[in-house]
Amino acid sequence: MKLRSLLFVPGDRPERFAKAAASGADALILDLEDSVVPASKPAARAAIAAYLAQERTRVLFVRVNPLDSGLIDDDLAAVLVGRPHGLMLPKAEGAPSIAALAAKAPGVPILPVASETPAALFQLGTYGQAREHLAGLTWGAEDLPAAIGASTSREADGSYTDPYKLARSLTLFAAHAAGVPAIETVYPDFRNLDGLAAYAARGRRDGFTGMMAIHPTQVPVINAAFTPSDEELAHARAVVELFAANPGAGALQLNGRMVDAPHLKAAKRLLASG
Numbered sequence: 001m002k003l004r005s006l007l008f009v010p011g012d013r014p015e016r017f018a019k020a021a022a023s024g025a026d027a028l029i030l031d032l033e034d035s036v037v038p039a040s041k042p043a044a045r046a047a048i049a050a051y052l053a054q055e056r057t058r059v060l061f062v063r064v065n066p067l068d069s070g071l072i073d074d075d076l077a078a079v080l081v082g083r084p085h086g087l088m089l090p091k092a093e094g095a096p097s098i099a100a101l102a103a104k105a106p107g108v109p110i111l112p113v114a115s116e117t118p119a120a121l122f123q124l125g126t127y128g129q130a131r132e133h134l135a136g137l138t139w140g141a142e143d144l145p146a147a148i149g150a151s152t153s154r155e156a157d158g159s160y161t162d163p164y165k166l167a168r169s170l171t172l173f174a175a176h177a178a179g180v181p182a183i184e185t186v187y188p189d190f191r192n193l194d195g196l197a198a199y200a201a202r203g204r205r206d207g208f209t210g211m212m213a214i215h216p217t218q219v220p221v222i223n224a225a226f227t228p229s230d231e232e233l234a235h236a237r238a239v240v241e242l243f244a245a246n247p248g249a250g251a252l253q254l255n256g257r258m259v260d261a262p263h264l265k266a267a268k269r270l271l272a273s274g
Contacts, residue, residue, distance in 0.1 A: 001059050001085065002026050003136060003181050003210040004226040005219045008063075010035040011044030017051050023216035024223060027059035032075050033066070033090050041071065045078035052082025061111060061135075063088035067100055076104055084108065086135045091116045091143065094123025098130035109135035111183070114174065115167040116143035124174035136181035138212065139171035158195070172207055184208040190215035200225035209273065228270055236267035 007025035009016050011032045020028050030051065036044045048062060062084045065071035068091075089101050092112030101110055110133050114120055127137060141153040141164045153164040160168065168185070175182035184203035187196045190213075200211055200222050211222045228236075238254060243264050251260040 001135070003059075003183060005210060005213055005222040006061065006183065007213045007216065007219055008035065008186070011048045011062075012036050012040040014047040014051065017047075020216060021058050023219040025058060025213065025216075025219045026210070026223075027061055027085070029061045029063050029088055029212070030084075031063045032071075032079075033063050041065075041074075045075060049078050049082050052079060052084055059085045061086040061088050063090060064101075066091040067097060072101075073104070080105055080108070086111055088113065088138075091120070093117060093120045094126035095129040096123070096126075098127070098133050102130070102133045109133065111135045111138060113138055113140050114171050115139035115141075117147055118144070121167060121170060124170050125177070127174050127180075128178040131178045131180060134178060134180045136183050136210075137171060137175035137178065138183035138185060139167055140185050141167065158189075176207065181209045182207060184211035186212045186214050187218065188214065190218055193217065193221050196221050197225060228273065232270060236270040239263055239267035 003026055005025045006027045006029050007020050007023055008029045008031055009020045011030050012035075017028070017030075030048045032041060032044055032048065052060060052062075062075070062079045064075040064079075064087055067089070086109040087101065087105055088111045089097060090113045092098065092114055094114075098110055098112060102108075112127070112134070114124055114127070114137050127134065141160060144164065144167060145151070145153045150161075150163070153160055155161055172182050184200070187199045189195060196218055203211055204226050208226075210226055213219055213222055239259055243249065243259075251258055253259070
C-alpha cells in the first residue's frame, strides 16, 4: 500500500471522517487513543465501526490503545469486524509487542509507534523479527519526554533536541533494517505550511518514505514532498539505462558525474516508489 501521507482523525468526531477522506491522504488513522478522552471511547469505537462498514475510498488504519491500557480488547472487539487495513499500535516495544497484538488481530498489518517509552528504544532492532506483521514503522516525540521527565523535545527554534534526534534516527534505521516503510512523525504547527514543506523535505532526504498529518491542509504538502519529481524520475531512468547498457561496469559517468552501485540501487528504489 502507498503510504506517503497518513492523516489522523479523532474517532469521536465522525463528522470529520468524510472531509479527511477527501483530503487526498493515502491513509486515514482513525484514532481511539490520545485524541479521545476516556468517557468518549465507547462512542468513538461505535463511530469507527460504522465508518469501516461503509464503502472505502482510502486506506483505513485504527490507532488502538496500548497493550497495557486495559482498553485494547474492547477496541479490537469493536473494529476488527470491519476489517481495517491496519492497526496503529502506540507505545510499542519491539517484536514482542507486535507478536502480542498479532495474536489478538491475526492477519491485520500493524504500524507501531516505536519510540514512545524508554524501553522502546532498546527494542528497535527487533522489528525485523516481526516484519511479516508490519505495515511500516513510525515514531513520535511527545510521549517520550513525558516518560523521562524532560521539559521538552524541542529547541527554541523548533528543532529536536539530541535525545529525540537519536530516537528519530534509530527508528529510521530500524524500519529499513526490517524492510518496511519508514514514516516520519507529525509536524504540530499545522498553520505553518512552509515549515511543514521544509520538514517533510528533510524527512524524504533522510530516507523516510511518508509522513503523518494532523490536519487536512497538511496533506497536499506532504504528498508533494514524498512524490518523486519528473526530473528525479528522468535521472533515475537514465542511471538504470546506463548500467543496463554497460553490464560489466562498476562505475560510470553521467552528465559529468560518477555513478556506481549505490546510485543504481537508489535509482531503482526511486522508480519503484514512483
